[in-house]
Amino acid sequence: MRTLRVGGLAxxxxxxxxxxPHPAVLLRTPYDRRRHRAELRAWAARGFAAVGQDVRGRHASEGTWSPYRSEAADGAAALAWIRGQEWSDGRVVAVGASYAAHCALAPLLDGPVGHAPDAVIAAVPALGPGEVAREESGVERLSARAGWWLAHGDRTDSDEHALAHALRDTPDLLDRLPVSRLLPHASWPGVWAARRDDRPTVRAAAARVPLLAVGGSRDPFATDTLRLWRSWGGPARLLLGPWGHGLTAGPAPEARPEHHLDLGSLYARWARRALAGTLTGRRGAVALGGSAHWRGAEAEARASGAPAPGRAGLVPYRFGESAGLRLVRGAEFLADPERPVRSDRLDIDERAAPDRCLLASPPLPRPLDLHGEAEVRLVAAAEGRSADWAVRLVALRPDGRAEPLATGVVRSTPGHESFEQRELTVPLGYLARRLEAGLRLRVEVAGHHFPAHARNPHTGDDPVTATRLLPSRRTVRMAGSALLLPVSPRTVAIDPVQETLR
Known part of the structure; x- marks a missing residue:
């Protein structure tokens, strides 16, 4: 292992x-390249020249750290440097997870022509500043952004426990307003200046190099991973397991031993085939959590905007029906941002006044396989100039334990304070689960999902800069409202390694 300075970057x-000469692998990261030395050695043991680099302004690299601003140009420069070395055969695979996945993609999607990698492995990709700060609906992600900024934002090093330490010292930190001044970091207000950008997806459609997109069904960026795979113009493979942001290091409760893959070995084998030009078309493997099975990702998801896997099999669970979702309480409730529904708690105080609409299904008579995009269609009304609708789907076990399955948040802006009944669709994301017989489904419809998401003040003001909060009366109409689940009639098991490599 040699340490060099390339353009001032460690x-x-x-x-x-x-x-x-050898093919090369490039991994650029803000999380300290030294943490990836074992990974680099593993790539080298498989015949690749392995390069790890601290991004500009982080750890041992020179310059100023400005998240997302320099990665296209710096990544292109690193690729050009590799291709100019005598040990390089000119072929480079860019790899990375989370922000490092953005680093791998940036030279191809945003960089100068002729300086792209020959293949990309993008795991749990944090595609851009707007994508990580907001849901697709525009609702602001609060605790995850505050945690990342405290850990990595205005600093050259990292402290993974910074948010926990901050909350220990200031328990009400995330409650403080305005959100734009919640943290003292000079760059914190700029987090909220960025908006979600469709241009990376458009540019991905023009890509011709092979892509391996790896995600977790419990990862907050799972939708972005799927969108990247669907929109990619070149050969594309998807690997989606029952994992969180840490992939196999962060298995979800529904993970089984069959879902623990040797990702390092798989990445190297895929890279060899990608560089050899033997991969064609779009394929994918999706783990069915709660079972031992992997399924193939449906071929109809060929481009951005195409039907999602399982869409044709959406089964409605209608609100207010005993065979669907029985109303437990709260068809009318108060969404109070001073006492918001918590994202970090699943218990409900049924003695208090309703703060959400609560519905439950009867026990499932047989196992249910879910594979695809779920959603809730609401007919509802809200008081206020702006209203968020947060829907949480929960599995209730016979012993009373509750397990979160999916969450979705959308924003409605009527433009006036009086009630206005609307029809809303709340996407719940991609589900790949087997639900056991005897489980009951619980659906919660609320006005907040805090602290995972910033509180809507209901005044029409920007939730990032608002300092005044008002309660909002809500009504959910049973007729016309339903949970739609992507029920799969059968599961054809596949080998995820073979599917990824063919």
Whole structure:
């Protein structure tokens, strides 16, 4: 392992045994390249020249750290440097997870022509500043952004426990208003200046190099991972497991031993085939959590905007029906941002005045396989100039334990304070689950999902800059409202490794 400076950026180089030239792997990260040295050695042991680099302004690299601003140009420069070395055969695979996945993609999607990698492995991709700060509906993600900024934002090093330490010292930190001044960091207000940008998806459609998109069904960026795979113009593979943001290191409760893959070995085998040009078309493997099975991702999801896997199999669970979702309480409730429904708690105080609409299904008579995009269609009214609708789907076990399955949040802006009944669709994201017989489904419809998401003040003011909060009366009409689940009639098991490599 050699440490170099390339354009002022600290760079580790690990060469394989034997004479070159070799294909190369480039991993650029803000999370300290030294943490990836074992990964670089593993790539080298498989015949790749492995390069790890601290991004500009982080850890041992020179310059100013400005998240998302320099990665296209710096990544292109690193690729050009690799291709100019005598140990390089000119072929480079860009790899990375989370922000590092953005680093892998940026030279291809945003960089100068002719400086793109030859293949990309993007795991749990944090595609851009607007994508990580907001849901697709525009609702602001609060606790995750505050945690990341405290850990990595205005600093050259990292402290993964910074948010926990801050909450220990200031328990009401995330309650403070305005959100734009919640943290003292000079760059914190700029987090909210960025909006979600469709241009990366448009540019991905023009890509011709192979892509391996890896995600977790419990990862907050699962929808972005799926969109990237669906929109990619070149050969594309999807691997979606029952994992959180840490992938196999962060398995979900529904993960089974069959879902623990050797990702390092799979990445190297895929990279060899990608560089050899043997991969074609769009394929994918999706784990069915709660079972031992993996399924193929449906071929109809060929482009951005195409029907999602399982869409044709949407089964309605209608609100207010005993065979669907029985109303427990709260067809009328008060969404009070001073006492918001918590994202970090599943218990409900049924003695208090309703703060959400609560519905429940009868026990499932048989196992239910879900594979695709779920959603809730609401007929509802809200008081206020702006209203968020947060829907949480929960599985209730016979012993009373509750397990979150999916959450969706959308924003409605009537423009005046009086009630106005509306029809709303709340996407719940991609579900790949087997639900056991005897489970009951619980649906919660609320006005907030805090602290995961910032509170809507209901005044019409920007939730990021608002300082005044008002309660909002809500009504959910049973007729016309329903939970739609992507029920799969059968599961054809596949081998995820074979599907990824063919």
């Amino acid at each position: 760079t580790d180089l690990c060469l394989p045994d034997g004479e070159g």
